[in-house]
Structures are given as structure tokens and as C-alpha cells.
Amino acid sequence: MLSLGVASLRRAHAAGRAIGAFATYDLEQVQAVTKAAEITGAPVMLLAGSSQFRHADIRLLATAALVAAEEAEGEVGVHLDHSRDLAELRRCVEFGYTSVMYDGSHEPYEDNVAHTAEAVRIAHGHGAWVEGELCGLAGDEDVSTDVAPTGAMMTSPEQAADFVDRTGVDALAVSVGNVHGFSSSARLDLDRLDAVRKAVPVPLVLHGASGLPANDLDGAIRTGVAKINVNAELRRAYLEAVADVLPAALPGSELARVLRAGREAVRDHVVTAIRGFGWS
Ligand SMILES: [Zn+2]
Incomplete structure (x- = not known):
């Protein structure tokens, strides 16, 4: 059913779990994620936009x-x-989206506050909840290179408290050493994450979890991350599956076979991710 309120994030956090939010660029990925939800019985979020x-x-x-x-x-x-x-x-909340993220992390702080508060006003008017972000992450949403996390701004607990208070956001994306895409060197600052969680009354969101050590991910969930975005590793699983099946499918132009291989690889990857987030 189309339903995932911010209360679900709070329930997940209270149970020591995080809800997976999975990027979807096409019909195969949309079906892969909902199939994985059916297999695991866990709540999930489909990320559709804005880079898609x-x-x-x-x-x-x-x-x-x-x-x-x-x-x-x-x-x-x-x-x-x-x-x-x-x-x-x-437009998206008018379509019926359950939640939206306004990303003003590239803007001067006061502009981010003003625009995010406006996003909250629009979304709440349509029954949707809002995720905000203070500090942009290193790396790219759509292209994975080995990203060095150095130099990225980290979320400050004091500014996070001010931001949540003044904007009315329902959830906050944090920058605590995470990067978009894959990184072999990214490590999370769990002490900072803990300080941010204590400073704000809303669930926290982790972007750029691909490639993080399992210990860091477990620590983040224990500390207070209630939603984890997954994108880069799904793109890789999809492309590797397509590359594997392509030589056999090409002579007969078996497009459906190629698409199905991509879909099933993404589904399996999403199932594994959901279980890693505490849903067994
Ligand atoms: Zn992100």
C-alpha cells in the first residue's frame, strides 16, 4: 500500500532498524524494490527523482x-x-508522494532555512513529510568514482537543532563522514552522529551508505539513523547482471531476458540490504 509516514521511521529506530530507500531509474528497478519488500515483509521507500x-x-x-x-x-x-x-x-506531492527531500545544502544557510520551510509548508499541505539537509556530501548522485570524504562539511549539532526548529522538517540528512557513490576510505564519525541525534527531535537519514564497512552501518543504525539511501550499489548490480547476460542474449535480441536479469540482480541486492538494516 502507498503509505509511509514519519512515524514508521520512529518505529524502525525504536526497534533498532532503519528503513531502506532505494533509487529507481526505470520500471525494472521499481519492480525489483517492491518485490524485495514483498520477500522481506519490510517497509521500503522508492526514491523517484530528482536526478532520475x-x-x-x-x-x-x-x-x-x-x-x-x-x-x-x-x-x-x-x-x-x-x-x-x-x-x-x-508537483510530486500533488502526484501523491508520501515524502520529499528539499536539498538546500548548496545554498547559504539562511536561504536553505527559508526554502526548506517553504517546502515543509507545501508538502504538509498535501500530507507528505519532509527531509532536509544542512551540509552537502562529497561525490555524485549518479556517477560513482572512489570518492575521498576529506574536505566535506560535517553536520554541527547546534546548527542542526536551529535548522530543524526553524524549518519544521520531519527528518534530517546528516553529513558525518558519508559520501555519495563508493568510497574505500569513508568512515563515519559516530560520536558526531550521536551528538546530532541528541540535539534534534527528528529521525536522521544517511545518504551514501554504499561501500561503508558493516560495523559503521550497524553503528549508525544503533546511534539513530532511521532511513538509509541506497543508489550506487544498485546501479552496479544492475549493470553487472546486464553485462553477464548480454553475450548470450545478443544473438537472439532477447531484450526481456536482459531486463529481467537486471531486475532480479537489483531485487536480490535490495533484499540483502534490507536484512542488513535489521529486518530479518
Ligand atoms: Zn543523497
């Missing part, structure tokens, strides 16, 4: 994600990831 909208038409991808969520048995949210555009954000 540069690849797929906004209404088509949003509709696929919303219909897949409606038809799923369990709790499935549809979330607008990293939007910097209030018009796009408004």
Missing part, C-alpha cells in the same frame, strides 16, 4: 512508482530525493 527525472520523464516514473507502491502488500513510500526545485517538489 533527468533520465526518465517525471510523470511516467512517478506514476510507475506510485502504482507499484499502491499495489504492494506492505508499507511502501514514494520519495522525491534531492530536489532543489520547489515547483518540482509541489
Whole structure:
């Protein structure tokens, strides 16, 4: 069913778990994620946008994600990831998205506060909840290189408290050593994460979990991360599966076989990720 309120994040955190939010660029990934939700019985979030909208038409991808969520048995949210555009954000909550992220991390602090507060006003008017972000992460949403985390701004507990208080966001994405894409050197500052959690009354979100050591991930969930975004490792699983099956499928132009291989690889990867986030 299309439903995932911020109360679900609080429940997950109280149970020592985190809800997985999985990036979807196409129909195969949308179906892979909802299938994984069915297999595990865990609540999940489909991330549809904003970087995916540069690849797929906004209404088509949003509709696929919303219909897949409606038809799923369990709790499935549809979330607008990293939007910097209030018009796009408004469109998505009008479509029926359960939550949105306004990413003003590249803006001067006061602009981020003003725009995020406006995003909260728009989204709450449509029954959706809002994730905000203070400090941008190193790395790229869509292209994975080995990213060095050095130089990225870290979330300050004091500024996080001010930001949440003034914007009214329902969840906060943190920068505590995580990067977008894969990184062999990223390590989380769990003391800082703990200080941020104590400073703000809302669930915390971790982006850029791909490639983090399992200990760091477990520590982050224990410390207070209630939503984890997954993208880079799903793209890799998809592409590797397609590359594997392509030589056999090419002579007969078996497109469906290639797409199915990609879908199943993503599904299996999502199942493993969900279990790693505490849902067994
Ligand atoms: Zn992100």
C-alpha cells in the first residue's frame, strides 16, 4: 500500500532498524524494490527523482512508482530525493508522494532555512513529510568514482537543532563522514552522529551508505539513523547482471531476458540490504 509516514521511521529506530530507500531509474528497478519488500515483509521507500527525472520523464516514473507502491502488500513510500526545485517538489506531492527531500545544502544557510520551510509548508499541505539537509556530501548522485570524504562539511549539532526548529522538517540528512557513490576510505564519525541525534527531535537519514564497512552501518543504525539511501550499489548490480547476460542474449535480441536479469540482480541486492538494516 502507498503509505509511509514519519512515524514508521520512529518505529524502525525504536526497534533498532532503519528503513531502506532505494533509487529507481526505470520500471525494472521499481519492480525489483517492491518485490524485495514483498520477500522481506519490510517497509521500503522508492526514491523517484530528482536526478532520475533527468533520465526518465517525471510523470511516467512517478506514476510507475506510485502504482507499484499502491499495489504492494506492505508499507511502501514514494520519495522525491534531492530536489532543489520547489515547483518540482509541489508537483510530486500533488502526484501523491508520501515524502520529499528539499536539498538546500548548496545554498547559504539562511536561504536553505527559508526554502526548506517553504517546502515543509507545501508538502504538509498535501500530507507528505519532509527531509532536509544542512551540509552537502562529497561525490555524485549518479556517477560513482572512489570518492575521498576529506574536505566535506560535517553536520554541527547546534546548527542542526536551529535548522530543524526553524524549518519544521520531519527528518534530517546528516553529513558525518558519508559520501555519495563508493568510497574505500569513508568512515563515519559516530560520536558526531550521536551528538546530532541528541540535539534534534527528528529521525536522521544517511545518504551514501554504499561501500561503508558493516560495523559503521550497524553503528549508525544503533546511534539513530532511521532511513538509509541506497543508489550506487544498485546501479552496479544492475549493470553487472546486464553485462553477464548480454553475450548470450545478443544473438537472439532477447531484450526481456536482459531486463529481467537486471531486475532480479537489483531485487536480490535490495533484499540483502534490507536484512542488513535489521529486518530479518
Ligand atoms: Zn543523497
